[in-house]
Amino acid sequence: MTEQNWRPGxxxxxxxxxDGKLWSARPMKVVEDSGGRIILWKPKGTRWKVPVTPPVRPKADNRGERVAQLMIHRDWLFEDREWDVSTLWIIEEGRGCAILASWFDDSKFWGWYVNLQEQYSRKATTLQTMDLALDILIDSDRSWRWKDEDELKALVTEGAIDQRKADQIRAEGLAAIADLENNAPPFSEPWDQWKPDPxxxxxVLPEDWERLE
Ligand SMILES: [Mg+2]
Known part of the structure; x- marks a missing residue:
């Protein structure tokens, strides 16, 4: 653990x-790190590592089942992926989500996205969390809708998480929507105007991307 803040760039x-095993790894640029809030930049084209079903096992039909079976069998392999949309990740200490701001290729603001995930645990050069399937899409006019509710349901059905956990995940999403509707940060802030340092x-992922601090 370190108490030192990360610097922009x-x-x-x-x-x-x-459950103690690395699931995915994304390199991120630090935009801001202060007051219990960490803001990270993941531009389009960033290469990252995602878990995939090993070839020895049949691949489940849908993503929810596939993810649940990986979580249960703990046998995933890593594959490289290229991130397809430029996003800013705003993550507050103690909250079970990241708020993402996204841009189209022409740098026009696309809207917000709530990524439900575990509260972060901060290490020296890594931030550890876990994606929790459910997401919320928020358009630039602030209308919102759940995304991947079926995936969350599959995690419960397959036994990767229990219903109580699923209810907590949903409640975290509703807390983010309450912030949106009350125009609380980060929704009250001009992130839609933000531009990365040119x-x-x-x-790029460091060589030791697999190491858990
Ligand atoms: Mg997600």
Missing amino acids: QTIVLQDVW DWEAP
Whole structure:
């Protein structure tokens, strides 16, 4: 653990960790790190690591079942992926979500996205969390809708998480929507106008991306 804040432009690794095992790894540029809030930049084209079903096992039909079976079998392999939309990740200490702001290729603001995930745990050069399937899409006019409710349901049905956990995840999403409707930060802030430092290149994973601090 370190008490030292990260500096803008520094690359850190956002790791999803499931039950003590690395699940995914994303290199991220630090935009801001202060007052219990960490803001990270993941531009389009960033290469990251995602978990995939090993070839020895049949692949489930839908994503929810596939994810649940990986969580239960703990046998995933890693594959490289390229991130397809530029996003800013705003993550507050003690909250079970990241609020994402996204832009179209022409740098017009696309809208917000609530990524339900575990409260972060901060290490020296990594931020550890775990994606929790459910998401919320918020358009630029602030209308919103749930995304991937079927995936969350599959995690419960397959036994990867219990119903109580699923209810907590949903409640975290509703808390983010309450912030939206009350125009609380970050929704009250001019993030839609934000631009990355033009000198920044897409962040790259360090060699030890698999290491859990
Ligand atoms: Mg998600």
